[in-house]
Amino acid sequence: MTDPRTAGDTExxxxxxxxxxxxxxxxxxxxxxxxxxxxxxxGLVVLAIMAASAFxxxxxxxxxxxxxxxxxxxxxxxAEAWFGTDMYGRDLFSRVLHGGQISIVVGLxxxxxxxxxxxxxxxxSGFNRxxxxxxxxxxxxxxxxxxxxxxxxxxxxxxxxxRNVILALTIPExxxxxxxxxxxxxxxxxxxxxxxxxxxxxxxxRILVRHIMPNTIPPLIVQATYICAQAVIFEAYxxxxxxxxxxxxxxxxxxxxxxxxFFFRNFGMILYPGVFLAITVFAIxxxxxxxxxxxxxxxxxxx
Amino acid sequence: xxxxxxxxxxxxxxxxxxxxxxxxxxxxxxxxxxxVIIAGDFATPAQIxxxxxxxxxxxxxxxxxxxxxxxxxxxxxGQSIYSGLPVSRLILQRVEPTLMxxxxxxxxxxxxAIPLGVxxxxxxxxxxxxxxxxxxxxxxSVPTFVLGxxxxxxxxxxxxxxxxxxxxxxxxxxxGFLRHITLPALALGLVYMALIARMTRAxxxxxxxxxxxxxxxxxxxxxxxxxxxxxxKNAMVPISTTIGLGVALLIGGVVVTETVFAIPGLGRLTxxxxxxxxxxxxxxVILVFSFTYVLLNLLVDLSYVLFDPxxxx
Numbered sequence: 001m002t003d004p005r006t007a008g009d010t011e012x013x014x015x016x017x018x019x020x021x022x023x024x025x026x027x028x029x030x031x032x033x034x035x036x037x038x039x040x041x042x043g044l045v046v047l048a049i050m051a052a053s054a055f056x057x058x059x060x061x062x063x064x065x066x067x068x069x070x071x072x073x074x075x076x077x078x079a080e081a082w083f084g085t086d087m088y089g090r091d092l093f094s095r096v097l098h099g100g101q102i103s104i105v106v107g108l109x110x111x112x113x114x115x116x117x118x119x120x121x122x123x124x125s126g127f128n129r130x131x132x133x134x135x136x137x138x139x140x141x142x143x144x145x146x147x148x149x150x151x152x153x154x155x156x157x158x159x160x161x162x163r164n165v166i167l168a169l170t171i172p173e174x175x176x177x178x179x180x181x182x183x184x185x186x187x188x189x190x191x192x193x194x195x196x197x198x199x200x201x202x203x204x205x206r207i208l209v210r211h212i213m214p215n216t217i218p219p220l221i222v223q224a225t226y227i228c229a230q231a232v233i234f235e236a237y238x239x240x241x242x243x244x245x246x247x248x249x250x251x252x253x254x255x256x257x258x259x260x261x262f263f264f265r266n267f268g269m270i271l272y273p274g275v276f277l278a279i280t281v282f283a284i285x286x287x288x289x290x291x292x293x294x295x296x297x298x299x300x301x302x303x
Numbered sequence: 304x305x306x307x308x309x310x311x312x313x314x315x316x317x318x319x320x321x322x323x324x325x326x327x328x329x330x331x332x333x334x335x336x337x338x339v340i341i342a343g344d345f346a347t348p349a350q351i352x353x354x355x356x357x358x359x360x361x362x363x364x365x366x367x368x369x370x371x372x373x374x375x376x377x378x379x380x381g382q383s384i385y386s387g388l389p390v391s392r393l394i395l396q397r398v399e400p401t402l403m404x405x406x407x408x409x410x411x412x413x414x415x416a417i418p419l420g421v422x423x424x425x426x427x428x429x430x431x432x433x434x435x436x437x438x439x440x441x442x443x444s445v446p447t448f449v450l451g452x453x454x455x456x457x458x459x460x461x462x463x464x465x466x467x468x469x470x471x472x473x474x475x476x477x478x479g480f481l482r483h484i485t486l487p488a489l490a491l492g493l494v495y496m497a498l499i500a501r502m503t504r505a506x507x508x509x510x511x512x513x514x515x516x517x518x519x520x521x522x523x524x525x526x527x528x529x530x531x532x533x534x535x536k537n538a539m540v541p542i543s544t545t546i547g548l549g550v551a552l553l554i555g556g557v558v559v560t561e562t563v564f565a566i567p568g569l570g571r572l573t574x575x576x577x578x579x580x581x582x583x584x585x586x587x588v589i590l591v592f593s594f595t596y597v598l599l600n601l602l603v604d605l606s607y608v609l610f611d612p613x614x615x616x
């Protein structure tokens with residue numbers, strides 16, 4: 001005899017918990033992971049500080065990053081201007097803090113866009129053999145163009161704007177994501193649970209989304225952190241060679257590009273943005289390494 | 304073996320053709336009229352029409368592509384819009400510094416990174432390992448040009464050991480060449496070194512767990528012999544794959560390194576072309592770099608046979 005109440009309970013347990021419950025559990029897991037993985041916590045904290053200082057910069061009572069002061073040009077660090085001033089006498093500390101906004105926005109957008117596009121293409125291509133051959137040849141060709149060159153060419157052509165920089169950095173990253181997703185799909189395609197889903201008449205989109213996609217998420221998150229770190233560096237590269245964000249925007253790359261000419265007179269124009277950028281990228285990479293170790297214990301020994 | 308090489312060489316043709324199509328289409332993927340973009344903000348309609356004519360933009364797309372491809376096969380990459388000189392000649396003039404810089408960087412990076420990676424794997428968990436890995440993570444985080452300027456400041460301005468900028472051809476003066484190439488090669492090489500050292504360590508860690516390594520140690524071979532002859536040789540296949548793929552990083556780095564050190568190479572040519580929106584030059588440089596990259600990775604694939612006799616082509 002089954003008690004109707006307990007029967008109901010069992011059924012309820014079989015159902016997936018509501019999304020907010022899962023989120024809370026996930027956050028609990030994250031807390032546990034961070035406790036066990038101090039380097040990852042360190043990366044996350046440093047990253048949070050960098051992001052907070054960049055986005056809070058307008059409210060910190062700093063001098064306007066655009067305000068020029070022709071008398072106090074190319075000054076060294078002082079009590080008023082902590083990092084000194086640039087060739088228009090603008091406050092470097094304020095500019096460097098504000099500059100973080102562009103880098104972080106570009107890094108996150110490129111990571112997000114490349115992951116989403118790569119996921120969509122990889123899922124479909126991995127499941128459709130005929131499409132796969134064509135798509136993978138295309139990706140091979142795209143991958144044989146060195147990423148920075150491709151990005152430089154795209155921005156040179158499209159014109160410099162933050163949006164174009166994001167797109168130009170996203171396109172070369174997509175093939176790498178596609179390859180990663182596709183390798184997971186190929187591995188799973190012949191597994192029993194997928195075969196069972198096919199046999200029971202589940203539609204292909206549903207199989208892709210419900211059964212295969214969740215398995216691609218952990219490696220993808222790790223990959224996304226590396227893409228993000230690389231995009232932050234590449235944004236600076238692009239601005240440095242003059243194919244980046246518009247010159248009037250204070251981004252780390254632009255401040256350093258302006259510093260090229262005044263390198264001997266005020267090294268701070270390259271040093272301070274460079275150090276901020278390196279710390280940010282270092283934090284993202286550390287976070288990514290930690291994430292990889294906890295999401296995929298088998299990978300612990302790998303690169 | 305020869306048949307395999309031929310087959311692999313043939314297999315790169317579709318990839319290169321696809322790259323060529325991409326590079327050709329780049330100009331046409333632009334929003335708006337390429338001629339207007341190239342002519343710049345202050346061009347008269349007559350100038351725009353002239354550029355249009357010069358680039359053959361008035362022809363249908365497939366005719367343009369056909370012409371372009373036929374010229375490409377003959378080594379004709381078109382003319383620079385800025386100087387009017389043939390792109391192929393501009394590229395040839397600039398090849399030497401870039402080639403030398405890349406070769407020196409490869410040489411330094413590989414000969415430093417592999418021993419460090421082996422050492423870190425052998426002494427895993429100790430301070431040696433942690434030191435190597437920390438340097439590697441820093442290498443991934445510092446942009447090449449920041450490192451370049453720091454090296455100029457330290458090595459040239461403070462210590463006075465190296466010239467600040469510029470380049471001397473190896474054919475002019477070997478000593479001058481070495482003095483000019485050292486700092487750029489170090490700046491360019493750090494990220495590459497980091498990549499190879501990490502990969503070497505990771506692969507070595509796996510190999511060092513194998514039974515034959517334990518046997519080799521047990522029969523009393525010196526650690527150096529075990530590490531190099533038994534372990535490293537077996538780890539070389541993934542390491543050389545990384546060496547080949549990592550060249551993409553070097554190519555990107557060349558562009559900024561040559562700017563920092565004022566080296567008149569292909570990277571400098573690229574940056575100048577970008578500033579002048581000299582599109583035929585940009586296209587030419589991308590093609591040359593991509594083709595080199597594809598061929599280099601083919602060479603790497605073929606080199607596997609040196610490390611693993613089980614691989615038969």
